[in-house]
């Protein structure tokens with residue numbers, strides 16, 4: 001079965017079966033209906049539902065339209081570079097791989113010199129790192145699509161930044177990617193209420209826990225979620241982690257390094273660069289229904305860390321993150337190699 005590809009407005013060689021090679025839809029997918037608006041079956045970034053696809057495959061006389069947002073060459077390059085890091089056997093090879101991955105990342109997400117989408121970055125992480133159990137992923141998706149998509153994006157941004165900060169061990173980076181996805185995993189369909197989703201965003205904007213507008217039961221669910229997420233991840237996800245002590249990062253993901261965070265109210269001197277990357281990005285990235293768009297990766301990280309509204313960008317952890325980003329991504333070390341060099 002072929003589908004219409006809007007990019008070239010013609011029959012594409014794209015097969016529906018290709019969609020199933022990814023956990024997340026890499027574009028918008030519609031069924032066309034006579035004299036009626038197209039019916040959107042999947043939005044870009046949605047978790048692909050196997051049962052839904054069985055029905056689509058059987059609908060032989062339907063016309064589908066697929067609008068891909070991703071850039072296959074950029075994805076292919078990213079997967080190859082990360083795989084090269086995984087196969088590296090010496091520190092010298094790892095350092096070389098680090099620079100090449102950061103160049104690949106920076107040319108889109110920092111420098112904005114090439115065009116790619118957030119879904120390209122996410123798909124590369126899915127293919128290179130993800131070892132999650134399908135049911136675990138489905139449960140999180142069913143809890144909140146907003147929270148799920150945010151976690152996917154957060155983990156796809158944190159991992160290259162941890163590489164930028166100097167960690168080059170592939171297994172460790174894999175653990176960081178999984179751990180970052182899991183920071184809010186204690187929320188589920190039973191306990192993730194509308195008010196708790198609102199509280200997530202209010203707290204991100206520095207609202208004190210006492211003013212989050214939660215009643216006692218919800219307040220407990222919210223304030224205990226770093227500990228509960230750590231415990232849930234320790235039980236359900238430890239089997240595919242190389243070093244489950246990395247999961248302890250979950251405990252501190254709402255600290256703010258000024259002493260205003262929680263639960264431990266830790267200060268800057270107590271926070272490692274690794275924790276600071278997670279804490280800062282978790283504070284900058286808003287809790288909102290995100291629509292993924294073609295080319296939305298261009299300059300994304302630079303814009304996110306320099307102009308996002310509703311968060312104090314001059315706060316200590318974010319200033320520290322900005323220092324790291326500028327020192328690495330504006331460095332001459334990441335300038336493309338001259339031909340023949």
Ligand SMILES: [Fe+2]
Nearest residue numbers: 183184253254
């Ligand atoms: Fe959280």
